[in-house]
Amino acid sequence: METANRNEKDLKSIVFSALSEIKQKLGSGLERESPDKLRSRLLDIVRGEHNWQIHVGSDGLELDNKILIERQLLSQLGEKFPQDPFTIYFRRTQADAKGNKQAPTSPVSINTSPNPFGINVRKRPIPEVKNIIVVASGKGGVGKSTVSTNLAISLGKLGHKVGLMDADVYGPSGPTMLGTKGPMEIDEDGKLIPLIAHNVKVVSFGFLSDAYHPVIWRGPLVSKAIEQLCFDVAWKELDILVIDLPPGTGDVQLSLIESLPIEGAVIVSTPQDVALIDAHKALSMFNNLNVPVFGMVENMSVFACPNCGHEEHIFGEGGGEDFSKQRNIPILAKIPLDASIRMACDTGQPISLQKRRPQAKAFSMLAEKIALSISNHSAEH
Numbered sequence: 001m002e003t004a005n006r007n008e009k010d011l012k013s014i015v016f017s018a019l020s021e022i023k024q025k026l027g028s029g030l031e032r033e034s035p036d037k038l039r040s041r042l043l044d045i046v047r048g049e050h051n052w053q054i055h056v057g058s059d060g061l062e063l064d065n066k067i068l069i070e071r072q073l074l075s076q077l078g079e080k081f082p083q084d085p086f087t088i089y090f091r092r093t094q095a096d097a098k099g100n101k102q103a104p105t106s107p108v109s110i111n112t113s114p115n116p117f118g119i120n121v122r123k124r125p126i127p128e129v130k131n132i133i134v135v136a137s138g139k140g141g142v143g144k145s146t147v148s149t150n151l152a153i154s155l156g157k158l159g160h161k162v163g164l165m166d167a168d169v170y171g172p173s174g175p176t177m178l179g180t181k182g183p184m185e186i187d188e189d190g191k192l193i194p195l196i197a198h199n200v201k202v203v204s205f206g207f208l209s210d211a212y213h214p215v216i217w218r219g220p221l222v223s224k225a226i227e228q229l230c231f232d233v234a235w236k237e238l239d240i241l242v243i244d245l246p247p248g249t250g251d252v253q254l255s256l257i258e259s260l261p262i263e264g265a266v267i268v269s270t271p272q273d274v275a276l277i278d279a280h281k282a283l284s285m286f287n288n289l290n291v292p293v294f295g296m297v298e299n300m301s302v303f304a305c306p307n308c309g310h311e312e313h314i315f316g317e318g319g320g321e322d323f324s325k326q327r328n329i330p331i332l333a334k335i336p337l338d339a340s341i342r343m344a345c346d347t348g349q350p351i352s353l354q355k356r357r358p359q360a361k362a363f364s365m366l367a368e369k370i371a372l373s374i375s376n377h378s379a380e381h
């Protein structure tokens with residue numbers, strides 16, 4: 001107990017000095033804070049079962065401010081206490097313009113900690129689905145759907161009953177990557193019957209929309225449609241549902257993530273800075289919504305010339321490692337940039353079907369890690 005108290009005191013002073021440093025940074029949102037106001041930002045420090053939880057007042061801060069503050073705090077705390085995992089929670093203490101206030105104010109106990117975005121949404125399980133995992137990327141085009149599809153197939157090969165929900169409403173790639181076409185049938189209870197491809201039950205906006213015309217819907221309609229693709233589907237006993245989220249951290253993603261009991265998230269990024277900046281945002285979104293993150297997948301990690309074997313880091317080198325160190329999450333897999341991965345997906349026969357290929361092994365190892373993380377996480381709850 002004495003150690004815990006001493007640590008808590010140390011942590012408090014480190015967080016204060018970190019906040020004072022962050023205040024100097026442009027874009028922190030803290031630039032005009034008086035020392036007292038800054039001091040009052042630290043709401044609580046709680047020793048959780050698996051981590052230290054630092055609760056910070058978020059009144060008046062934008063998402064970008066919170067990301068910057070979170071990054072700085074994690075990096076400074078990580079330097080001083082390399083062994084200890086930390087999670088930063090943001091919470092409003094004052095009523096907002098709509099009169100919503102996040103209660104309780106400090107001190108907050110971990111069990112009563114409200115959703116840091118101020119909306120307490122009741123989680124709604126999907127009937128007949130045991131575990132939900134989400135695959136996210138801040139940015140589009142980094143291979144999120146390629147990873148989701150190959151991961152789903154590889155989980156199926158491990159013996160799990162797997163579903164894949166292609167929630168990427170604006171650019172659904174499920175039909176192409178799995179080589180299957182809609183429409184989906186409706187059963188006698190009015191539920192959508194998922195299509196089955198490569199032993200995976202799949203629903204996709206691509207089965208509902210015409211390939212040559214974009215979906216032109218506003219956010220609330222998209223959220224409603226995604227809800228239907230989760231709840232109005234005859235999944236019929238799934239061990240794992242993989243949700244391929246739309247890229248970004250907008251409204252649609254938030255409302256989906258908030259409403260589902262998610263076992264964990266996988267973040268996909270290339271090693272390139274522009275992709276990693278958005279991966280940071282995706283990770284912060286999950287942290288703020290209290291969704292566990294299993295780790296990141298570095299896609300298009302390295303290109304090996306098929307003729308001479310020379311390796312080229314087309315999207316940069318070491319980006320995944322930096323991200324993993326800064327944010328204290330593991331790299332679950334490094335997938336090479338490889339024409340066969342692209343061609344296999346384009347022809348509806350994802351590479352993970354070709355068991356012996358090294359590229360397929362990378363996905364099957366990823367699937368093993370995810371399956372293990374799910375069982376560890378379930379055992380803890």
Ligand code: ADP
Nearest residue numbers: 140141142143144145146300336337338341342
């Ligand atoms: P996202 O879902 O992030 O928008 P996709 O999975 O649709 O990205 O991938 C974008 C494009 O990149 C696709 O044509 C896909 O086949 C290709 N691709 C993805 N990962 C790889 C890889 N590791 N090697 C080669 N091509 C890839």
